[in-house]
Amino acid sequence: MQKNETIPGVPDCAANPVGSLKKMFVDTTMGQRIAAGQCPVRRAVFLKPHGVVKADFIVMPGLEPQYKKGIFKYEQFEAWVRFSSDTVPGVPDLRTTVGCAIKLFNVPGKKLLDPDNDCLTADFLLQNMDVFFVDTAVDMCEFTTAGVVNHDYGAYLKSHPVTSQILDDMQKNVRSCLSTPYWSGLPYAFDERAIKYKLEPIPPPFSVPASQNNKDYLAADLQARLNLGEAQFKFMIQFSNDPVKMPVDRATVRWNEKESVPIQLATLVIRMQDILAQGQVFYGENLSYNPWRTLSEHKPLGTINEARKTVYKTGADLRRHLNGVTPTEPGAARQLANP
Numbered sequence: 001m002q003k004n005e006t007i008p009g010v011p012d013c014a015a016n017p018v019g020s021l022k023k024m025f026v027d028t029t030m031g032q033r034i035a036a037g038q039c040p041v042r043r044a045v046f047l048k049p050h051g052v053v054k055a056d057f058i059v060m061p062g063l064e065p066q067y068k069k070g071i072f073k074y075e076q077f078e079a080w081v082r083f084s085s086d087t088v089p090g091v092p093d094l095r096t097t098v099g100c101a102i103k104l105f106n107v108p109g110k111k112l113l114d115p116d117n118d119c120l121t122a123d124f125l126l127q128n129m130d131v132f133f134v135d136t137a138v139d140m141c142e143f144t145t146a147g148v149v150n151h152d153y154g155a156y157l158k159s160h161p162v163t164s165q166i167l168d169d170m171q172k173n174v175r176s177c178l179s180t181p182y183w184s185g186l187p188y189a190f191d192e193r194a195i196k197y198k199l200e201p202i203p204p205p206f207s208v209p210a211s212q213n214n215k216d217y218l219a220a221d222l223q224a225r226l227n228l229g230e231a232q233f234k235f236m237i238q239f240s241n242d243p244v245k246m247p248v249d250r251a252t253v254r255w256n257e258k259e260s261v262p263i264q265l266a267t268l269v270i271r272m273q274d275i276l277a278q279g280q281v282f283y284g285e286n287l288s289y290n291p292w293r294t295l296s297e298h299k300p301l302g303t304i305n306e307a308r309k310t311v312y313k314t315g316a317d318l319r320r321h322l323n324g325v326t327p328t329e330p331g332a333a334r335q336l337a338n339p
Contacts, residue, residue, distance in 0.1 A: 052284020070297030132251035
């Protein structure tokens with residue numbers, strides 16, 4: 001792909017995919033929304049929230065020594081979890097990609113995102129698809145250029161059938177944020193090995209019929225279910241046991257769960273709560289999640305994760321600055337108004 005000069009200063013994707021993606025996601029996409037009067041300023045992606053919820057991240061007791069790495073050396077953390085869709089507020093929830101971002105509190109140790117800071121939080125980012133729709137940061141840059149710069153995703157997708165198929169598959173009919181599985185999609189280190197993360201829902205003893213006639217039905221469902229009781233997920237890791245079948249920098253390649261069965265290391269327990277309690281929505285929407293806000297044992301792998309480090313950080317810094325929010329991580333986890 002030749003260098004596109006439509007947006008001044010955007011480098012060639014092959015030469016600087018990270019700089020290009022930062023320019024397109026933060027300077028252009030967020031910049032245009034800000035110029036149009038968006039208030040408060042929202043994230044570049046996954047900006048439609050369904051709810052931010054208080055949870056506990058409980059490490060499985062009696063783990064074998066090989067699994068007691070980094071975060072999993074400890075017993076339990078408080079957490080705040082954000083459920084969202086990769087679309088804009090006002091667009092119906094149906095057939096959108098749903099994300100789940102987990103922030104743990106009081107995690108000891110230096111974090112990769114800002115090792116000189118005494119940050120005590122750590123993040124996991126997942127979505128309800130087990131693969132990513134492009135392989136590398138260069139591919140992501142070229143895909144984004146097709147839409148943000150050239151305004152023609154169609155031509156790109158016609159020549160990239162794998163990406164086109166995955167994007168079609170991502171348009172799932174999700175009944176509830178609490179009943180769908182989530183995956184990291186992208187790989188991470190687990191000490192010396194490569195893994196992916198998975199959240200698998202544990203069926204609750206109750207159910208709430210989802211009314212998909214409501215364009216915001218995922219938020220309504222989350223509110224209704226957590227008013228009745230808690231929800232739980234298995235937090236799992238899947239090892240890459242074959243670098244060809246389970247590569248690090250080909251994110252469209254599915255890691256077969258029969259050939260490498262995910263292993264539960266923790267349980268995410270979402271407490272019974274009113275997700276619309278005073279201050280909770282505001283608190284949650286001002287949280288920032290970044291896969292690099294973690295311990296060195298869990299380093300993000302692959303070029304797409306490299307790009308996310310810069311894009312997510314600069315986007316969060318801009319959003320917090322313009323919204324008048326302190327651009328630092330919170331200390332102790334916020335407690336529920338009515339625990």
